Amino acid sequence: MKVSAFLVLGTYVSALLEDQAAKWDYDLTFSGISSFAHLDHVKCLTHTEEPFDIAVVGVPFDTVVSYRPGARFGPRAIRAASSRQTRFRSFNARAGLNPYANWARIIDCGDIPASPFNPKVALTHMEVGMRELLDHPTASDNTASGLSSDRKSHPQLVTLGGDHSISLAALRALKDIYGPIHMIHFDAHLDTWAGDNYPGWGYDEENSAEFTHGTMLWMAAREGLLANGSCIHAGLRTRLSGVDYSDYLSDKNQGWTYIEAHEIDFIGVAGIIDKIKSVVGDGPVYLSLDIDTIDPGMAPGTGTPEIGGWTTRELRSIFRGLEDLNFVGFDVVEVAPAYDDNSESTALAAAELAFEMISTFVKKPLNPLNTDSKAHDEL
Secondary structure: OHHHHHHHHHHHHHHHHHHHHHHHOOOOOOOOOOOHHHOOEOOOOOOOOOOOOEEEEEEOOOOOOOOOOOHHHHHHHHHHHOOOOOOOOOOEOOOOEOHHHOOOOEEEEEEOOOOOOOHHHHHHHHHHHHHHHHOOOOOOHHHOOOOOOOOOOOOEEEEEEOOOOHHHHHHHHHHHHHOOEEEEEEOOOOOOOOHHHOOOOOOOOOOOOOOOOOOHHHHHHHOOOEOOOOEEEEEEOOOOOOOOOHHHHHHHHOOEEEEEHHHHHHHHHHHHHHHHHHHHOOOEEEEEEEHHHEOOOOOOOEOOOOOOOEOHHHHHHHHHHOOOOEEEEEEEEOEOHHHOOOOOHHHHHHHHHHHHHHHHHHHOOOOOOOOOOHHHHHO
């Protein structure tokens, strides 16, 4: 009798919970705790066995900026701007799918708490955090990748900055898995400046200006993190140092190709897409988006704005044209909400472009694991 009573009670409770879930287990676009796109929030750095295929992670760090600070509040602003993305209304007509209602388990892993006091310590925090997140088990076999050196499946990270220096930590973590990374760097600036190019006195080997948001790609090249000759800048319109083209020459010697922003006027969006794809090829690709790629008339909330940028429509079209590449990760950085407009245009652009990349990750999983893969053997 007691066993039967417990079974009846259990059935009743289960039915009650299902009824409550049917009534209340959703958020309106403007309700709920602010996770990205209302995704489930898990503190993945403490729940180390939590499986996921794609994770959104914030890195609220901006201690090494050269002009206006404030990007440490970027992850919070981007998450808030993503609130119109919901599981029940996020079908991407371009991709032909709803990334939040498909094969991939996508969650918001919260933030990596990088120190705001010591950049070198912060870089360690970021790097270790990203390595641990990439070591999480995946929830689906679709993430198995013949690109990985350990022939294991690894999740993909969508990282919300923070200033652009956070990309160095991501590249270090990804290099261990995929070898040298093919990088698409959307930015108004080169970010390949040597650390000793910054003016000032009192610097020595121990107390240098090596790690900044304008030097991290120079550091990445010196550390062998990048696939030489398979990396490209897009959207450049920066002023250069000194009185000549030395910055461009140094950049070329580090293995980069570049697309200046004005080129879109002559070769169009399709030409930009073709040039990018011709450089990066079929290897593991990391896409890093500095929001200052967009003209400050459309995205004013950034730390180092430059006029003459691309429109949000142009940039989204370029993103869509790259969907067949082998992306191993993505970040969007330099959103500084203190300088944004009342409509939060910058954060909105960042959230929507992150949605495009998530859609691409879901539409084209990484290359299936193939033990006879020639591409794998060459890595």
